[in-house]
Amino acid sequence: MSETKREVRAGFIPLVDCAPLVIAAEHGFAEAEGLDLKLSRETSWATIRDKLAVSHFDAAHILAPMPIAANLGLGPLPTPMLVPMALGTGANTVTVSNALWQELIRHLDRIDFSAAPAVTALASVVRDRGRQGAPPLQLGIVHPHSAHHYELAYWLSSGGIVAGQDVELVVVPPSLMPAALANAHIDGFCAGEPWGTVASSERVGVILTTNAHIWRNSPEKVLGLRLDWAQRDPQGVEALVRAVYSAAVWCDQPGNQDELAAILAREAYLGQSVDVIRPCLARRLRAGDGALHPIDGFLNFASNTATFPWISHALWFYTQMVRLGQTLHSEAALHAARSTYRPDIYRSALQPLDVELPSVNTKVEGALHGKAPAGSTRGNLSLGPDAFFDGKVFDPDRLEDYLASLPDTSS
Amino acid sequence: MNKYVGLPSLCAAHKMRPMSDKPLHILIIDENRIRASIIEDGLSGAGDVRVTILDATGQLLRRIVAIDPDVIFIDLENPNRDLLEHMFDVSRAVKRPVAMFVDRSDQASIEAAIEAGVSAYVVDGLKKERVHSILETAVVRFNAFERLKRELEDARSELADRKTIERAKAILMRTRGIAEPEAYALLRKTAMNQNRRIAEIAESLVMAAGMLGEEGGK
Numbered sequence: 313m314s315e316t317k318r319e320v321r322a323g324f325i326p327l328v329d330c331a332p333l334v335i336a337a338e339h340g341f342a343e344a345e346g347l348d349l350k351l352s353r354e355t356s357w358a359t360i361r362d363k364l365a366v367s368h369f370d371a372a373h374i375l376a377p378m379p380i381a382a383n384l385g386l387g388p389l390p391t392p393m394l395v396p397m398a399l400g401t402g403a404n405t406v407t408v409s410n411a412l413w414q415e416l417i418r419h420l421d422r423i424d425f426s427a428a429p430a431v432t433a434l435a436s437v438v439r440d441r442g443r444q445g446a447p448p449l450q451l452g453i454v455h456p457h458s459a460h461h462y463e464l465a466y467w468l469s470s471g472g473i474v475a476g477q478d479v480e481l482v483v484v485p486p487s488l489m490p491a492a493l494a495n496a497h498i499d500g501f502c503a504g505e506p507w508g509t510v511a512s513s514e515r516v517g518v519i520l521t522t523n524a525h526i527w528r529n530s531p532e533k534v535l536g537l538r539l540d541w542a543q544r545d546p547q548g549v550e551a552l553v554r555a556v557y558s559a560a561v562w563c564d565q566p567g568n569q570d571e572l573a574a575i576l577a578r579e580a581y582l583g584q585s586v587d588v589i590r591p592c593l594a595r596r597l598r599a600g601d602g603a604l605h606p607i608d609g610f611l612n613f614a615s616n617t618a619t620f621p622w623i624s625h626a627l628w629f630y631t632q633m634v635r636l637g638q639t640l641h642s643e644a645a646l647h648a649a650r651s652t653y654r655p656d657i658y659r660s661a662l663q664p665l666d667v668e669l670p671s672v673n674t675k676v677e678g679a680l681h682g683k684a685p686a687g688s689t690r691g692n693l694s695l696g697p698d699a700f701f702d703g704k705v706f707d708p709d710r711l712e713d714y715l716a717s718l719p720d721t722s723s
Numbered sequence: 724m725n726k727y728v729g730l731p732s733l734c735a736a737h738k739m740r741p742m743s744d745k746p747l748h749i750l751i752i753d754e755n756r757i758r759a760s761i762i763e764d765g766l767s768g769a770g771d772v773r774v775t776i777l778d779a780t781g782q783l784l785r786r787i788v789a790i791d792p793d794v795i796f797i798d799l800e801n802p803n804r805d806l807l808e809h810m811f812d813v814s815r816a817v818k819r820p821v822a823m824f825v826d827r828s829d830q831a832s833i834e835a836a837i838e839a840g841v842s843a844y845v846v847d848g849l850k851k852e853r854v855h856s857i858l859e860t861a862v863v864r865f866n867a868f869e870r871l872k873r874e875l876e877d878a879r880s881e882l883a884d885r886k887t888i889e890r891a892k893a894i895l896m897r898t899r900g901i902a903e904p905e906a907y908a909l910l911r912k913t914a915m916n917q918n919r920r921i922a923e924i925a926e927s928l929v930m931a932a933g934m935l936g937e938e939g940g941k
Contacts, residue, residue, distance in 0.1 A: 355800050355804075356802050356804040358808050359842075366830070482784070
């Protein structure tokens, strides 16, 4: 290609799900789209957001709820953003300290990451500690506006545990979680891979459950774009979406796992040993019994419509923001959350690639316990599973009913 | 009401304190002790302020609550920024918002701060102009530190260059039996002919000599 390449600057946090951006830059996918994709590793989500805000970055690997929060005017320096695609599903673990694990196994009759028995066991431990006058457990999350926070609080509340009351939530950067666990600053955490596997391989913690068990194929990170950049260069946006999509497809192929692990292990990206990255890519995790267990659907880079920006995902996050008191429910707020996700851009960008796309932009979340055929561009797509572990269903058309059905923890 | 660690005491402290008649308490969170001192030095000259430096990361939240600052400066690369923001997010719920930088609309000062690698959190209710000048001072000091660091690196590499040139001269003097001024002239002429720096020519020569076993006697 002889013409000058468009420069796109993107930030990322060292986590396994930054892989599609890394591979887009490293494997020629960005170049093939006429892009010069420059990546910058950052240490906090706040810095990702700030560098987007002052135009140091055009795009970023970002927590899915963060662009929604920005458009709702929450947090410092909220800058209008849009989300043209998701960066995969899954790959989060709930990992607990060895001491807490010893208390939990007394209440567990099997060790298989199942979310329901895990939270029942945790609730028993929390009650025991309350009776003994022990201080509340401290659980680490990565950011208040994160899927980790919302899914953890959702899971806890189903066990009757109120986050912030029965257990305390503290923010810890993902890479510092294993050390915080080892130093007993926290009793458990919810964070993206490889940090659960790092804690488990350093024998400072045990993986209790995962977000794939709490909500099958649940959303995690997205490609966040600064709105003014996206409006100035729509062709650049579409080229970026195609490059990252093609890279995500590459990342999902089992034959590429070794190479992907080796690239992610580099100092410029995760700076971690291949040994702690490989298991997650192979969709395996070490459980409390010491064995590596395969987990169906633990991580999807592209398969199962993992890059599609489902409006229903954005709206589920919105309901949790309302439930946790981060924002007040209003028509305007609902509109801001809904319009953050832009499946129209995704569709338009991928048109030249002839990809099978769902025929709708929103779905009822939690309805599918297995795969089911769905309406699509060529009639050959199946969706799901997308079930919540407690069997509840979120119908975006009945959002207020759903809000009313959730336990209120906002006051 | 307060769902997270430490917050009740933070909020209570702010409710009870009159905002106007006390020196501005500035907290600098920086693991780089030298940079923190440089900033502290600059801010101390900025009038009625009190400066506290925190360098360790453990139990950050509890320590901030105890220090009870009006303004917090933190290195942009510090991963604990997310933890700070959590604290502020919760403080929203108790109607005591904390703004980042001086003013969200003040794009120029935000850009200057991010360029310099500093982020600032300002407790609401302060005099805007006063905080503005303090932020400017912090940004100047952050930049001064970067400049100092660069100068130090330059000085180090200059020293290394000089050592390499000395070694190259010694090799030429020994292998070609020439005096020091000739050896230097030869290096300089080669550098000019090839349009490269003398230090680069010297480095190639030292490397080649090493491979040929010519450098033996040092």
